[in-house]
Amino acid sequence: MAGRKRVVIVGAGFAGLAAAKSLRAAPVDVFLIDRRNYHLFQPLLYQVATAALSPAQIAQPIRSILRRQKNCTVILGEVISIDAGARIVKGTRGEVPYDYLIIATGAKHAYFGHEDWRGFAPGLKSIEDATAIRQKILSAFEHAENTQDDAERQAFMNFVVVGGGPTGVEMAGAIAELAKQSLRNDFRKIMPDKTRVILAEAGANILNAFPEKLSARARRDLENLGVEVMTNGAVSDCTADSVVIAGQTIAAKTVIWAAGVKASPAGDWLGAEKDRAGRVLVTADLSLAAHPDIFVIGDTAAIKTADGRFVPGLAPAAQQAGKYAATVILHKLEGKPAPAPFAYKNLGTMATIGRNKAIADFGSFTCSGFIAWLLWGCVHLLPLVGFRNRFVVACDWVWAYFTRERGVRLITTNARSEDTDL
Amino acid sequence: MAGRKRVVIVGAGFAGLAAAKSLRAAPVDVFLIDRRNYHLFQPLLYQVATAALSPAQIAQPIRSILRRQKNCTVILGEVISIDAGARIVKGTRGEVPYDYLIIATGAKHAYFGHEDWRGFAPGLKSIEDATAIRQKILSAFEHAENTQDDAERQAFMNFVVVGGGPTGVEMAGAIAELAKQSLRNDFRKIMPDKTRVILAEAGANILNAFPEKLSARARRDLENLGVEVMTNGAVSDCTADSVVIAGQTIAAKTVIWAAGVKASPAGDWLGAEKDRAGRVLVTADLSLAAHPDIFVIGDTAAIKTADGRFVPGLAPAAQQAGKYAATVILHKLEGKPAPAPFAYKNLGTMATIGRNKAIADFGSFTCSGFIAWLLWGCVHLLPLVGFRNRFVVACDWVWAYFTRERGVRLITTNARSEDTDL
Numbered sequence: 001m002a003g004r005k006r007v008v009i010v011g012a013g014f015a016g017l018a019a020a021k022s023l024r025a026a027p028v029d030v031f032l033i034d035r036r037n038y039h040l041f042q043p044l045l046y047q048v049a050t051a052a053l054s055p056a057q058i059a060q061p062i063r064s065i066l067r068r069q070k071n072c073t074v075i076l077g078e079v080i081s082i083d084a085g086a087r088i089v090k091g092t093r094g095e096v097p098y099d100y101l102i103i104a105t106g107a108k109h110a111y112f113g114h115e116d117w118r119g120f121a122p123g124l125k126s127i128e129d130a131t132a133i134r135q136k137i138l139s140a141f142e143h144a145e146n147t148q149d150d151a152e153r154q155a156f157m158n159f160v161v162v163g164g165g166p167t168g169v170e171m172a173g174a175i176a177e178l179a180k181q182s183l184r185n186d187f188r189k190i191m192p193d194k195t196r197v198i199l200a201e202a203g204a205n206i207l208n209a210f211p212e213k214l215s216a217r218a219r220r221d222l223e224n225l226g227v228e229v230m231t232n233g234a235v236s237d238c239t240a241d242s243v244v245i246a247g248q249t250i251a252a253k254t255v256i257w258a259a260g261v262k263a264s265p266a267g268d269w270l271g272a273e274k275d276r277a278g279r280v281l282v283t284a285d286l287s288l289a290a291h292p293d294i295f296v297i298g299d300t301a302a303i304k305t306a307d308g309r310f311v312p313g314l315a316p317a318a319q320q321a322g323k324y325a326a327t328v329i330l331h332k333l334e335g336k337p338a339p340a341p342f343a344y345k346n347l348g349t350m351a352t353i354g355r356n357k358a359i360a361d362f363g364s365f366t367c368s369g370f371i372a373w374l375l376w377g378c379v380h381l382l383p384l385v386g387f388r389n390r391f392v393v394a395c396d397w398v399w400a401y402f403t404r405e406r407g408v409r410l411i412t413t414n415a416r417s418e419d420t421d422l
Numbered sequence: 423m424a425g426r427k428r429v430v431i432v433g434a435g436f437a438g439l440a441a442a443k444s445l446r447a448a449p450v451d452v453f454l455i456d457r458r459n460y461h462l463f464q465p466l467l468y469q470v471a472t473a474a475l476s477p478a479q480i481a482q483p484i485r486s487i488l489r490r491q492k493n494c495t496v497i498l499g500e501v502i503s504i505d506a507g508a509r510i511v512k513g514t515r516g517e518v519p520y521d522y523l524i525i526a527t528g529a530k531h532a533y534f535g536h537e538d539w540r541g542f543a544p545g546l547k548s549i550e551d552a553t554a555i556r557q558k559i560l561s562a563f564e565h566a567e568n569t570q571d572d573a574e575r576q577a578f579m580n581f582v583v584v585g586g587g588p589t590g591v592e593m594a595g596a597i598a599e600l601a602k603q604s605l606r607n608d609f610r611k612i613m614p615d616k617t618r619v620i621l622a623e624a625g626a627n628i629l630n631a632f633p634e635k636l637s638a639r640a641r642r643d644l645e646n647l648g649v650e651v652m653t654n655g656a657v658s659d660c661t662a663d664s665v666v667i668a669g670q671t672i673a674a675k676t677v678i679w680a681a682g683v684k685a686s687p688a689g690d691w692l693g694a695e696k697d698r699a700g701r702v703l704v705t706a707d708l709s710l711a712a713h714p715d716i717f718v719i720g721d722t723a724a725i726k727t728a729d730g731r732f733v734p735g736l737a738p739a740a741q742q743a744g745k746y747a748a749t750v751i752l753h754k755l756e757g758k759p760a761p762a763p764f765a766y767k768n769l770g771t772m773a774t775i776g777r778n779k780a781i782a783d784f785g786s787f788t789c790s791g792f793i794a795w796l797l798w799g800c801v802h803l804l805p806l807v808g809f810r811n812r813f814v815v816a817c818d819w820v821w822a823y824f825t826r827e828r829g830v831r832l833i834t835t836n837a838r839s840e841d842t843d844l
Contacts, residue, residue, distance in 0.1 A: 036833070037560065037831070037832070037833045038832055038833075054476035054477070054478045054479070054830075055476070055832060055834065056476045056829055057476070059832055061608070061832075063605075063608040063609070064608055064827070064831070067607050067608055073610045075568070076564045076567075076568075076833075077568070093568050094568075127834055128834060131834075138459065142459065142498045146497070146498075146499070183485075185489050186483070186485035186486055187485070389829075391817070391821075392814060392817060392818070392829075395813065395814060395817065405486070407811075407814075408478040409459070409460070409483040409486070410459070410460055410477060410478055410481055410483075410549070411458070411459045411460075412477065412549055412550060412553075
C-alpha cells in the first residue's frame with residue numbers, strides 16, 4: 001500500500017460522505033475526519049426539535065456507513081489548522097498528511113452581528129440544538145400551566161420563529177401542530193390551542209426561492225394551521241422575554257432562529273478568499289485557485305452555476321459536489337484531462353408545512369397539498385441511511401398521522417443526575 | 423368540586439403511577455408531582471446505555487399517560503420540604519396542600535461512603551445517566567483507535583462493571599455483545615474483540631437473589647460471552663484510570679456502578695425513622711406510624727413481607743404497593759374498615775444476560791437459556807407504556823437479533839453547539 005495517494009476529507013455531511021463513497025474503488029487511502037461519530041440527516045432535524053423523531057432515527061454512525069469501504073479510515077476529531085504548504089491537516093487527533101484535501105465542514109448560524117441574540121434564539125444545526133429546542137418548547141407549556149400571571153402565561157405560549165425559509169416554515173408548522181393537536185388534552189389549566197406561533201420573515205415573501213404561487217399557497221396553509229405569518233417582519237431586538245418584529249414588541253419566551261447561515265471557519269484555515277457569508281470562493285473544478293489539490297464543497301463553498309446564481313445549500317447539491325470533487329481527483333490520478341466544470345443539476349426543491357401540506361417545485365412542474373406532502377415524505381425517507389431507520393421513521397410517521405401524537409416528548413436536561421423521580 | 427379530598431402523590435415511577443391510576447374513579451382530586459415530564463421504564467435503561475434503544479422508547483410523558491383521568495393534575499416540579507402538621511407539600515412550583523400524601527420518590531446510587539468515586543463510576547438511574555454512559559463507552563473505543571500507546575489502548579478497552587445484581591449482569595453482557603459483535607468490523611486499528619469486560623461482585627455469587635443453580639448458569643453464560651466474572655471482588659479504590667478489585671489494580675477508563683442504592687431523601691423531609699439504606703420504615707398499611715395520612719411506597723420504603731424479608735426493589739412490587747396505598751385511602755374515604763396488611767405477591771424474578779440468554783425464577787418453576795430469554799422479552803415488552811413504544815421496541819429487538827447491530831450509537835455531548843460537522 002506504500003506510495004498510495006492520500007485523500008483527506010474533513011466533514012461527513014452530505015458532501016463529504018458522497019466524496020468518500022465515490023472514492024471506494026480508487027487506488028487511494030481515504031481519511032474522513034469528523035468531530036461527530038455520526039452522519040446527520042439534517043433535513044429532518046426539525047422533527048427532532050418538535051418531538052416527532054428521536055435523534056438516532058436521523059443519525060447513523062459514520063463507521064458503520066463505511067464499514068465495508070476498506071480504503072477509508074474514519075477519524076473522530078476536530079481540525080485546528082491546515083498547513084497547505086506542507087500538505088498537513090492539524091487536528092485534535094494529531095497530524096494527518098494529504099495529497100488531496102476535500103473540505104466539507106458545512107455552515108453555522110449567523111446572527112447578522114447580533115451575537116448576543118444567540119443565547120435567546122437558538123438555531124437548529126446539531127442534535128444538541130434540536131434536543132435543546134425540544135426541551136425549551138415543551139418546558140414553555142409546563143411553565144404556562146404553572147404560572148398564576150396571565151401575561152407571563154401568554155408569553156410562554158407565544159412562539160416566534162425567525163426566518164421564512166424551509167426550516168422556519170417547517171418549524172412554525174410543526175410547533176402549531178404540536179400545540180394544537182398533540183398537546184390539546186394534556187393540560188388542566190391552559191388551553192394549548194391558545195398558543196400563538198409567529199413566523200417572522202424580513203423579506204416580502206416566505207419561501208422566496210419558490211415560485212410566487214407556491215409561496216402564497218404555503219402561506220395560506222400555515223395560516224390555516226394557526227400560524228401568524230409576518231412578512232416584511234425584520235427582527236430588530238431579541239431578549240429572554242420578547243422579540244421586536246417590524247418595530248412591534250411581542251412578548252415571547254421561546255424564539256427560534258432560522259434566519260441565516262455562515263460558512264464554517266474553513267476559509268480562515270486556508271487563508272482563502274471568501275464571500276460575505278464566509279463561503280470560500282472556488283474555481284470551476286471546486287478547488288482553490290492557489291491550491292489545486294484542495295477542494296471546498298457543500299455549504300462551506302460559494303459555487304456559481306452557469307447562469308451566475310449560487311448553488312443552493314441543499315443535500316443533493318452537496319452530494320453532487322462531493323461526487324464531482326472525487327471525479328476530479330480520479331482524473332488527476334489517472335492522468336486524464338480534467339472533467340467539464342461542475343454543473344449543478346437542480347432536482348427540484350420542496351418544503352413541508354404540516355400534515356397533508358407541502359409544496360414542490362421541479363421547474364417544469366410544480367405541485368402542492370397532499371400530493372406534494374406524499375412526495376416530500378418519499379424523498380425524505382428514501383435517502384435516510386440504513387434500512388432500519390427508514391422503516392422506523394416510516395412507522396412513526398404512519399402512527400403520528402393517524403393519532404396526531406408526538407412520540408418523543410422528553411424534557412431532558414444537560415446535567416447528569418444520580419437522583420430519582422420526585 | 424369544593425370539599426373533595428386531595429391526594430398528593432410525589433413521584434411518577436411504577437409505584438406513584440399505579441397509585442394515581444388506582445384512584446381514577448375515586449371522588450378525590452389527585453395531584454401527581456414529578457420533576458421529570460415522563461415516566462421511565464427503568465428495567466430497560468441498560469439498553470439505552472448500551473446503544474440499543476433510544477430514550478424515548480422507554481419513556482412516556484406523564485401527561486399523556488393520564489390524559490383521560492380528569493381527576494388527576496400533573497405537576498412538573500421538585501419537592502423541597504413537607505409540612506406534615508399543616509399537610510402541605512412545598513416545592514419549586516409553590517405549595518400543594520393535601521389530605522393524603524403518597525411518597526414514591528425512588529432511590530439513587532450509593533457509593534458506600536466513597537462519594538469521590540461517583541465522578542469516575544457513573545450509575546444508571548436516569549436517562550441522562552444512560553446517555554452519559556453510552557457516550558463514555560462509545561468514546562472509549564474511539565480513544566483506543568486513536569492512541570499510539572499500547573497500555574493506554576488496553577485501558578480504554580477494559581470495562582469494569584461493579585455489582586453483580588441484575589443491572590450489573592445486564593450491563594456486562596450488553597457491553598460484551600456491543601464490542602464483540604456490533605463493533606467488530608468498524609475500526610481499522612483496534613480489534614474490538616480484544617475488549618475485556620470485568621464484572622466485579624463483592625459477594626460469593628452474582629445474582630444472589632436467585633437459586634444457586636440459576637446464578638451458576640448466568641455466570642457460565644456471561645463467561646461464554648467473554649465477560650470475566652470476579653466474585654468475592656470487593657472494590658477498594660476507583661480513579662479515572664483504574665479500579666482496585668480484591669486488591670488487584672486493573673487499568674480501566676470505563677467503570678460503571680451497579681452496586682448499591684440509597685433511598686431518596688424523603689425520610690429527611692418527613693423526619694421519619696429510616697433503615698441503613700435510607701429507606702423509610704412504614705407500618706403494615708404502608709403509612710407512617712406518626713402520620714397515618716402519609717404513605718411511603720416503592721424503593722423509598724422498607725417494607726417487610728410476612729416472612730420477615732424485605733420486599734424487593736422490583737417494578738411489580740412497587741405497583742402492588744401503589745395500588746394498596748390507593749385502596750387504604752379509598753377505604754378511609756368510604757368509612758370502611760382498613761384492608762388486610764400489605765402482602766407482597768412475588769410474580770417471579772428474571773435477569774437477562776444477552777442474546778438467547780436469561781434466567782427466570784417463578785418459585786415453583788425456574789428456567790434459563792432461550793426460553794427464559796423469550797419470556798424476559800415478553801415480560802419487558804408488555805408493560806411498556808403505549809402501543810407505539812411496544813411496537814417500535816419489538817421492531818428494534820427483532821432487527822438487532824438478526825443483524826447484531828446497535829441502532830443508537832450516538833456520541834452526543836452536553837454542550838449545545840451552533841457549529842457544524844467539521
